[in-house]
Amino acid sequence: MTTAHHITRKAVQVAIDDLCAKKVHFGKNEIEALLNIYKTITKNQDRMDRLKFRDVLHNSFDMTDDILMDRVFRAFDRDNDGYISMTEWVEGLSIFLRGTHEEKIRYAFTVYDLNGDGYISREEMFQMLKTSIIKQPSEEDPDEGIKDLVEIALKKMDKDHDSRLSFQDFHDSVLADPLLLECFGQCLPDHKTVKAFLATFSSGSLKKNGF
Structure with a gap:
């Protein structure tokens, strides 16, 4: 099992370049803001575990169903290593918050x-x-x-x-x-919670949402 590492400035830059190349539904400044939220949640570690992610789903998006929160985690965790990396976090939120139909x-x-x-x-x-x-x-x-x-x-x-x-x-x-x-349960955030979460980028008031 790999150990967690502190997030370096270089690692953040590599993630930003990678995400910009993948054309996620966020601009560069928004990607930086999302990575700052990630660093706050993980206390500057380079991976997010299931419990921390569930806290985000529960506190920011009002999700409560254990089965579906676990499945949302797995949908974000693309390499299936049991953690959400910085890139997986932004790629997942790109669909979760602004995905096409x-x-x-x-x-x-x-x-x-x-x-x-x-x-x-x-x-x-x-x-x-x-x-x-x-x-x-x-x-x-x-x-x-x-x-x-x-x-x-x-x-x-x-x-x-x-x-x-x-x-x-x-x-x-x-x-x-x-x-x-x-039809089989809530797996996406509603409009109200999306708006509130997106507002944390522009206002920079991350503490309001528990970050």
Whole structure:
């Protein structure tokens, strides 16, 4: 296991050059501001662990679902090393905060494909809906209601009728009905929290948002 290192000025410059070349949805000054936020969160270490990242999702974007926060972490952690690097942080936020519709569809599918096999299965839908739906006290078995929702989702989105959602199924369904983008739980921030987070760059008031 690699150890964390202090972030040097040179490492920041390399990350900025790399991110500018990749044409993320941020200007150079915004990238610098995001890297400053990263350094504050990690206490100037060159990697962000799962707990620190979950704090950001919870405190800045009001996310509470454990399964989905874990999957968002994995979507950001592109090299799958269990940490988010400076580059992964900015690349992830580029889609998270300002992604195109296509980028957000691909991202949401990655989050919802819990086992990473390229499909969203009945079991995965059930697991996500079970944690994201508010429990209503009733006589009925709540699991039955969730199973009904899974069947409704499949009926609406499973274009090739193989009882699971491929990326193409999900993509075509969301293009036809954009409200389906987060149909299995919140994996993207709402407009209000995006605006508040983006405001921290321009105002420089990072402390307001817990940084």
